[in-house]
Amino acid sequence: MPTPASSADTPPLTAASHRPRVVVIGAGFGGLAAVRGLRHAPVEVTVVDRTNHHLFQPLVYQVATGLLSPGEIAPALRKILRRQHNTAVLLAEATDVDLTDRHIQVLEADGTTRAIGYDYLVVAAGSHDSYFGHDDWAEHLYPMKTLTEALGLRDQILRAYERATECGDPAGRARWTTFVIVGAGPTGVEIAGQLVALTRELREELHRDDSSPARIILIDALSEVLSTFPPTLRAHAHQRLTAMGVQILLDTRADAVDAAGITVKATDGHTERIDTHTVIWAAGVHASPLAATLAHAAGIDIDHKGRVPVQRNCSLTGHPEVFVIGDMANLHDLPGLSAPAIQEGRYVAKVLHHRTVGKPTPGPFTYRDRGTMATISARDAIADIYGVKLHGRLGKLAWAAVHISFLVGWGNRVGVLARWAFLLGSRTRSERVILTSIHADHAGPAHSPSGPTADR
Amino acid sequence: MPTPASSADTPPLTAASHRPRVVVIGAGFGGLAAVRGLRHAPVEVTVVDRTNHHLFQPLVYQVATGLLSPGEIAPALRKILRRQHNTAVLLAEATDVDLTDRHIQVLEADGTTRAIGYDYLVVAAGSHDSYFGHDDWAEHLYPMKTLTEALGLRDQILRAYERATECGDPAGRARWTTFVIVGAGPTGVEIAGQLVALTRELREELHRDDSSPARIILIDALSEVLSTFPPTLRAHAHQRLTAMGVQILLDTRADAVDAAGITVKATDGHTERIDTHTVIWAAGVHASPLAATLAHAAGIDIDHKGRVPVQRNCSLTGHPEVFVIGDMANLHDLPGLSAPAIQEGRYVAKVLHHRTVGKPTPGPFTYRDRGTMATISARDAIADIYGVKLHGRLGKLAWAAVHISFLVGWGNRVGVLARWAFLLGSRTRSERVILTSIHADHAGPAHSPSGPTADR
Numbered sequence A, B: 001m002p003t004p005a006s007s008a009d010t011p012p013l014t015a016a017s018h019r020p021r022v023v024v025i026g027a028g029f030g031g032l033a034a035v036r037g038l039r040h041a042p043v044e045v046t047v048v049d050r051t052n053h054h055l056f057q058p059l060v061y062q063v064a065t066g067l068l069s070p071g072e073i074a075p076a077l078r079k080i081l082r083r084q085h086n087t088a089v090l091l092a093e094a095t096d097v098d099l100t101d102r103h104i105q106v107l108e109a110d111g112t113t114r115a116i117g118y119d120y121l122v123v124a125a126g127s128h129d130s131y132f133g134h135d136d137w138a139e140h141l142y143p144m145k146t147l148t149e150a151l152g153l154r155d156q157i158l159r160a161y162e163r164a165t166e167c168g169d170p171a172g173r174a175r176w177t178t179f180v181i182v183g184a185g186p187t188g189v190e191i192a193g194q195l196v197a198l199t200r201e202l203r204e205e206l207h208r209d210d211s212s213p214a215r216i217i218l219i220d221a222l223s224e225v226l227s228t229f230p231p232t233l234r235a236h237a238h239q240r241l242t243a244m245g246v247q248i249l250l251d252t253r254a255d256a257v258d259a260a261g262i263t264v265k266a267t268d269g270h271t272e273r274i275d276t277h278t279v280i281w282a283a284g285v286h287a288s289p290l291a292a293t294l295a296h297a298a299g300i301d302i303d304h305k306g307r308v309p310v311q312r313n314c315s316l317t318g319h320p321e322v323f324v325i326g327d328m329a330n331l332h333d334l335p336g337l338s339a340p341a342i343q344e345g346r347y348v349a350k351v352l353h354h355r356t357v358g359k360p361t362p363g364p365f366t367y368r369d370r371g372t373m374a375t376i377s378a379r380d381a382i383a384d385i386y387g388v389k390l391h392g393r394l395g396k397l398a399w400a401a402v403h404i405s406f407l408v409g410w411g412n413r414v415g416v417l418a419r420w421a422f423l424l425g426s427r428t429r430s431e432r433v434i435l436t437s438i439h440a441d442h443a444g445p446a447h448s449p450s451g452p453t454a455d456r
Helices: A029-037 A057-064 A135-140 A147-166 A170-176 A186-204 A231-243 A290-298 A338-357 A392-406 A410-425 B029-037 B057-064 B135-140 B147-166 B170-176 B186-205 B231-243 B290-298 B338-357 B392-406 B410-425
Strands: A021-025 A044-049 A087-098 A103-108 A113-117 A120-123 A127-129 A141-143 A178-182 A215-219 A246-249 A252-258 A261-266 A271-275 A278-281 A285-287 A319-324 A371-377 A380-385 A388-390 B021-025 B044-049 B087-098 B103-108 B113-117 B120-123 B127-129 B141-143 B178-182 B215-219 B246-249 B252-258 B261-266 B271-275 B278-281 B285-287 B319-324 B371-377 B380-385 B388-390
Touching: A021 A029, A029 A044, A029 A338, A057 A147, A057 A186, A057 A392, A087 A113, A087 A290, A120 A290, A120 A338, A135 A141, A135 A252, A141 A147, A147 A170, A147 A186, A147 A278, A170 A178, A170 A271, A178 A186, A178 A271, A186 A215, A186 A231, A186 A246, A186 A371, A215 A252, A231 A246, A231 A371, A231 A380, A290 A319, A371 A392, A380 A392, A388 A392, A392 A410, A410 B410, B021 B029, B029 B044, B029 B338, B057 B147, B057 B186, B057 B392, B087 B113, B087 B290, B120 B290, B120 B338, B135 B141, B135 B252, B141 B147, B147 B170, B147 B186, B147 B278, B170 B178, B170 B271, B178 B186, B178 B271, B186 B215, B186 B231, B186 B246, B186 B371, B215 B252, B231 B246, B231 B371, B231 B380, B290 B319, B371 B392, B380 B392, B388 B392, B392 B410
Parallel strands: A021 A044, A021 A120, A044 A087, A120 A319, A141 A278, A178 A215, A178 A278, A215 A246, B021 B044, B021 B120, B044 B087, B120 B319, B141 B278, B178 B215, B178 B278, B215 B246
Antiparallel strands: A087 A103, A103 A113, A127 A285, A252 A261, A261 A271, A371 A380, A380 A388, B087 B103, B103 B113, B127 B285, B252 B261, B261 B271, B371 B380, B380 B388
């Protein structure tokens, strides 16, 4: 089969090559939804991601605390898409977009760069942690956005307890068993709750009379935990966390972070030093630098979160063939959650499908807000579903049902459900392997908050 | 409670400090069996390991091929021993033994060294891969003894398929999809069988017309695969592997290994070059350097595998308070398998228990050989149990039953069994995350074939 020159750069596909080429950057919630939405469309899809998996980010904290294994929340992209024959997967980093020539630049695993031409482009490269301009904090912080970061945090928590046992002086021990979480949104609250359970188990296993409970401190610049939730649920979460022993510092932000601790500053100007080796970052994010690249090329400005303002059909101003979705896009200032990203991905796939078969394209994108939820402990979660407010066991049940249904792949659903069921009855936090050398002092992941990326 | 000066170096224990101090180096099969055997003994046990987990080595190949998660075959030591209150766990590397002053030297996670005194010492530091004097091969080989090594091999196999898809020329693609396994014992045969299954899945997922099946080559210096098995079972395994597409080169050894391939040499002098980026080492092992340290101090010689010859009760010549067990010890030249190590560990625990309560100590150690087994594919294994020879599905059933029963912890047993059951029905090779950067060319583990260690 002769290959037209225009597609020489894309991997050969089994589908005929005269079909429109759709390139999707990023296989997070938005990108994967777009790719899957195109499964019956007469197009050739190439999805580019710099990891080989789709990460189910809402459960990353359970990998960081040893409950779930990496594979259970991160199925291989090729496996997810194995029956989708119009789609090729490319493990590479998208570094640039040329809107005029309609191609993207990718850096492949072998270190070579190449151009991949497109007829339609969907950019869903997500966001990365932002330290409010303090890039020097990065080496002392444990973020938890990627799987590598989650495993780095897991190693640190487990190693902290090993180091504490070696410590002769109580102050040294306390520093290892103090954990500060910056950001009291769902991620911060969920990791705080799990840290309570994990550190209790670790402490019991030490068989020592002289060990103290872990200090778990949750700080937030706002005056409430879970500020996007209704007041009654916020109050429930606050009360439960406090009862579990979590210290909550509100109206407080990180002022300085170093290897030995964090200095926090309250809005009233009061500062406090907390000695700790483990500061977990669950606060600000910033859109992928590809957002700025696209905005610049289109002659528009990014917003304060680094996002590209997009048209009502998620397309880039002046470029109806380019779509930007998820955390990177600013459409009605929707929050950076999985739900808007998934809905945008599905919507864009529908637009493209209709366009390629000559059907009338759908109207502007509208977001259906089904609600929001956050887990607090093994038997407690808060949930606001279509305005119905749940907490306690009922909330947890709703939380578990929704999370299981959104996991990709039946094998993973059954596996995760089994682990959770076990957990209620006994102690099955089974993923507790320290992967890095015990002599590594800070084995946190390679932080790369800057540089063009195709992460999510 | 005042602490006697003699135990100031050991971590405080809840048990009274006047009890005899037993130090166990290594928490592999032998060491863990010894520790657990001492659970009711009136002693204070300290177990030293440089990892935080007990590794179930017979299933390491299933982690390397994405079937099982690390935690499923490597429970945390502290969790295994959480109810054993006479035992403290120390995450550290045992670097030396002073038989005269009766203490060991350990290198702790914080980089400090300290001495730990003992009344009784059990050394079960295991063995590491030996490249027959070719230490320069190490950087090009993928060993699979530790969990880190298994994950390094997994990354390499998965990345090889990604790299193959980028390759323009067929020779380059073939080099990435060729896998050479050195050593056709159980480990080599088991990884070969799983590689057939894994590479078939990976190839199907590429959606390309131009991909070829993987080349999987198994070499061994002997003239048979699985040379320790009865002839009929050997023949069955050889025939099945060949039918599955594995190329078997017998009477052949590695002659040179580099980044681009391996040169093999047959006993008749014929040499052959095989282009590959993945050479898996499943051949020789050498005892931990602590064996030489002990032998030297006791005035005896190590054998050609680096092992210490021990007395019939597993004790070191001239040192009835020191025991050496497992891969490090030469007692009747028993093979380096889990069964002798476990039986020796239990035996030594019994000797120590009896000695500390004044009961007559048991007679010399005797090994009960219950048999041997190796798996070939999802539905085929060979087993020789008390002389009963099984193969095919019946062999696999026996294999699965024995492996499940020897796993540590009920949670892991149920988890692994569930994964296996799933696997028979569908494709649930779910642990396929590439953990290292896609731009790492050789992300194999930090090979450290030399230097005193407390591995197994």
